[in-house]
Every structure is written in C-alpha cells, then in structure tokens.
Amino acid sequence: MKYIYENEQKNYQDFASGRVLYNQKGATAFPVRLASEIFLRSKAYLEERGHDGTITIYDPFCGGAYLLTVLGFLHGRYLSRIIASDIDENILNLARRNLALLTTDGLEQRIEEIKNNLLLYGKESHEEALESALSLKALQADINEGLEIECFQADAGKAQLPAGEKVDLVLTDLPYGQITHWSNAGENTLDLFLENIEPSLKPAAILAIIGVKEQKIEHNRYNRIKHFTIGKRRISFLELK
Numbered sequence: 001m002k003y004i005y006e007n008e009q010k011n012y013q014d015f016a017s018g019r020v021l022y023n024q025k026g027a028t029a030f031p032v033r034l035a036s037e038i039f040l041r042s043k044a045y046l047e048e049r050g051h052d053g054t055i056t057i058y059d060p061f062c063g064g065a066y067l068l069t070v071l072g073f074l075h076g077r078y079l080s081r082i083i084a085s086d087i088d089e090n091i092l093n094l095a096r097r098n099l100a101l102l103t104t105d106g107l108e109q110r111i112e113e114i115k116n117n118l119l120l121y122g123k124e125s126h127e128e129a130l131e132s133a134l135s136l137k138a139l140q141a142d143i144n145e146g147l148e149i150e151c152f153q154a155d156a157g158k159a160q161l162p163a164g165e166k167v168d169l170v171l172t173d174l175p176y177g178q179i180t181h182w183s184n185a186g187e188n189t190l191d192l193f194l195e196n197i198e199p200s201l202k203p204a205a206i207l208a209i210i211g212v213k214e215q216k217i218e219h220n221r222y223n224r225i226k227h228f229t230i231g232k233r234r235i236s237f238l239e240l241k
Ligand SMILES: C[S@@+](CC[C@H](N)C(=O)[O-])C[C@H]1O[C@@H](n2cnc3c(N)ncnc32)[C@H](O)[C@@H]1O
Pocket: 027, 028, 029, 030, 060, 061, 062, 063, 064, 065, 066, 067, 068, 085, 086, 087, 088, 091, 154, 155, 156, 157, 172, 173, 174, 175, 176, 180, 181, 182, 183, 184, 185, 186, 189
C-alpha cells in the first residue's frame, strides 16, 4: 500500500499512549500515520460524493478511543461530532478520559496532572510528557470550536444512535484476538452492525473498516469502494448500495 496523503513519515511521539493520552490494561493503540491516511482517504471519498461540510464520525468499537482522539487532534477542524461506543464499560472510562483531552478543560487538567508529577518525581518522562502536552495544546487550537463528543456503552450489533442522528463516516478498528476479543455475537457482530447502522447513515456516508488481512469485509447492502492491505491489517472502504 502506498500512502497518498501522509506520504512523509513524521515523528508521532506526542501521541504515544500513556504519555499524554491515557493508557489502561487491555487497551490498544493504532499507528498514527495510518489512522490519518485512512481518515484523509475517507474525507476525499466523502468529497467525491458531494459532502464538503464538517464530518460526524462514529467508531462503534472505540476501545479506549485512541484512534478517535488522535484523529480529533490531527483533523478536528473537519469534525462536527465524534461518537464513540464500545461493549465494555470499563474501557469506556479510558475512552471518556482520552476524548476529554480534545476539550480545553480536559487538556488543561492533564497538563496540571503532568506538572504535578514533574514536581513530585522530576522524571525525564514527565518533562517529555509536558512538552508533548503543550504540542497537543497547539494542535487543539485548530479543532472546530463546535465539536461535540458523545460516548456510550453499546453492543455494536445492536447499537442505536438517537433518532435523527446521522453519521458521515464510520471509522473503526475491529477486535482481532490477542488483546481485544469479539463479545456477544462474535464476528457476526459486524454484519449485524452494518444492517443496524444503515438508517443512521447519511446518503453519502463512507465506512472505513480496519480488520485483519484474512478477513473479507463484505455485505449485500454495501459496495466496497476500495481496500488495501498493510502489514497484518486490511482496510476496507464501503458505501451504501
Ligand atoms: C481493536 S479494539 C478498538 C481499539 C480502538 N480503535 C482504540 O483506538 O482504542 C476493539 C474493541 O471492540 C470491542 N468489542 C468487542 N466486541 C464488541 C461488540 N460486540 N460491540 C461493541 N464493541 C465490541 C472491544 O471491547 C474492544 O474495545
């Protein structure tokens, strides 16, 4: 796979999990460059389909919301709403803390926490975390002021968005075994999700689904626009038929 948008490898240490973004046992991170590339390709597909406004993004397997939080910092100027859900209430605590970093108060609180740690323990890692937090604060200045964030517990196979709420982009990283597992309906959950979410999709909506390369993502209600493989992952872009 060739990068189209993120064609330059940058230093993403400010996003390292546990540095400013919070971490927790059982949570996973995601390569930042790839996350950004997937988002920008999705945005280009949306534009091709006539959508050029801000984007409501939904991750129904959000885990600790690492992916959404990174996208919020990098591309928050394009976002009007971030919706996050997961079946696991425990991991959602982490998701809420991470997504709160996108808000002025949330990031200020984190900066104070890091400063306190620096005063108490004076470790080099705390100095680095403070530098990264200040870099994230600079990125935060670009986030759309009206950005709304919503986080709730739901089985993706049954997830219902509030009536009238419509999504432009579903971007999600599926459970794949070693750290994160399918709960409830297992792999069938994705089919159930794709059926269930249909009424909540805007007509031009795009779905970017990240799975393992052995897993074919297809559904009779959706066309696959494109897919690519990178390392162990396969990324599939879908649209409604
Ligand atoms: C690979 S992780 C997602 C990581 C996330 N993208 C991040 O950046 O932090 C997959 C998540 O799917 C969740 N999951 C498993 N079965 C689910 C189901 N039936 N409905 C909703 N979430 C589920 C797990 O709890 C796990 O948090």
